[in-house]
């Protein structure tokens with residue numbers, strides 16, 4: 234149980250509109266990721282759902298019940314903060330069990346639940362330590378333990394992995410995704426890392442300047458971005474967006490082509506250009522090609538192909554994978 | 568390695584003058600006091616000089632006034648500590664909430680700390696507690712009660728009140744600052760965990776304040792053990808010895824009874840007592856300062 238519905242939710246700080254008219258449905262048990270550039274209102278939207286901020290307008294429903302005016306405690310959600318926000322003077326056991334203690338659960342029952350949560354998260358050896366005696370990854374797991382032990386209707390994560398190093402991030406990403414699947418609890422996850430978004434989400438919500446640009450599964454957003462913003466935001470390296478004379482033959486104001494959908498050859502057809510930088514990543518090679526009249530175009534080729542800076546190459550866009558956008562930046566379909 | 572050794576040597580060399588001066592500054596008066604405490608040295612009987620052995624100590628420690636002064640010292644110290652810590656926490660919680668006029672309210676709360684003890688005591692004695700023209704007397708008469716002669720009938724309580732009034736701002740300031748350094752997300756996390764205002768205070772705020780409370784207790788104790796000006800100005804230690812503490816008793820012996828030897832013995836006793844209290848305190852609360 235944990236269907237979360239937002240209806241025309243707004244949030245103003247004084248005269249500043251931070252969230253304008255967001256409507257959204259998060260299905261029970263699904264994993265929804267909010268992505269968007271810094272300052273677009275991801276955290277604010279999450280805090281509105283948590284009840285840590287009051288909505289200026291609109292309604293928030295959890296399992297059909299209007300919770301807009303309820304305090305955080307009454308909403309049955311739990312949150313993992315970016316800074317973890319562990320209680321420094323309590324042991325790991327105390328931290329994980331605090332919510333249960335506040336709910337008035339008997340001591341031995343708390344003990345059992347904390348032990349179970351700790352076992353799931355490999356925290357059993359650390360139960361009697363204080364948070365400052367843990368590594369970043371362990372603290373992260375304590376924060377997650379604190380969230381799962383109460384068996385909430387939904388988890389809210391605000392950039393939970395941003396303080397971890399790259400390798401640990403990948404591990405925790407997989408761990409969180411697996412945990413969420415096995416518990417079957419609704420989760421809303423904020424990140425600005427699109428790899429996290431693409432790999433973890435059932436559904437991605439792309440936010441920009443306080444409103445929703447597009448909602449869809451990761452592949453939907455990748456294959457059919459609704460507008461220029463989503464096209465430029467989802468995918469790495471970024472989609473090439475080309476306007477002007479090059480776009481005209483396609484009856485569009487702007488055309489977009491992903492680096493991986495350009496066929497690179499020494500003597501095929503398409504746009505002729507000079508490689509200005511070649512980045513060899515092993516598995517892939519990214520070519521930054523200067524094409525006269527078009528600009529700098531990024532192309533992605535398999536790692537074993539040997540192109541070098543200074544070489545002249547031809548770039549042929551795959552017509553089936555070409556995206557067209559009108560003057561307003563909306564995608565043209567068909 | 569070599570660099571750090573040299574740096575350390577240099578640091579020591581630079582520190583030496585200050586340490587030497589501080590050491591002399593403290594050790595000379597202490598040694599003189601100890602020296603006098605073993606001498607017959609009374610300004611009223613100048614012919615009686617020479618080594619006194621432990622006579623001065625015996626005289627000071629068996630004086631019934633000593634025991635009363637001892638208990639009064641403890642009473643003043645403990646009562647003021649309790650009042651200022653509890654009051655400081657409450658005021659801190661209040662000031663932490665206020666949004667409007669916060670700046671002015673804070674200055675008002677802190678201002679008693681800037682008033683000299685003598686002046687503060689005079690204000691309390693003459694403007695507030697005086698049974699004839701004090702404000703308390705006026706309020707009592709207005710309400711139809713007989714005015715209370717605070718300083719005569721409740722001398723120790725009055726002293727405690729005055730000293731607590733002076734130290735409340737200090738405690739409030741330190742505790743308020745500590746409260747404001749509490750991570751906002753921690754409070755929010757506790758809120759999501761279902762903590763109400765009371766549990767938030769007990770489980771999150773209070774443990775966070777432990778260190779600040781320790782600092783307040785340690786610093787205040789140093790000063791409270793030797794409260795003097797307030798007693799001199801208001802009750803003069805009386806009636807009898809009802810509001811005499813050890814500091815005031817020593818003053819009484821040295822400057823009213825002209826017994827330098829006896830007063831010095833009292834001074835040494837006071838130093839020893841203060842050290843006992845300090846060791847006790849550090850053991851009791853000092854572990855909060857670790858880590």
Ligand SMILES: Nc1ncnc2c1ncn2[C@@H]1O[C@H](COP(=O)(O)OP(=O)(O)OP(=O)(O)O)[C@@H](O)[C@H]1O
Pocket residue numbers: 246249251269270271272273274275276277278425
């Ligand atoms: N209490 C506040 N008062 C005024 N403005 C605020 C407040 N909190 C946030 N904002 C503004 O609201 C906007 C959205 O903030 P928010 O924290 O939701 O961004 P975000 O999408 O989470 O960004 P990031 O990825 O950097 O965390 C920002 O422009 C921010 O300056």
Ligand SMILES: [Mg+2]
Pocket residue numbers: 275276277
């Ligand atoms: Mg944020």
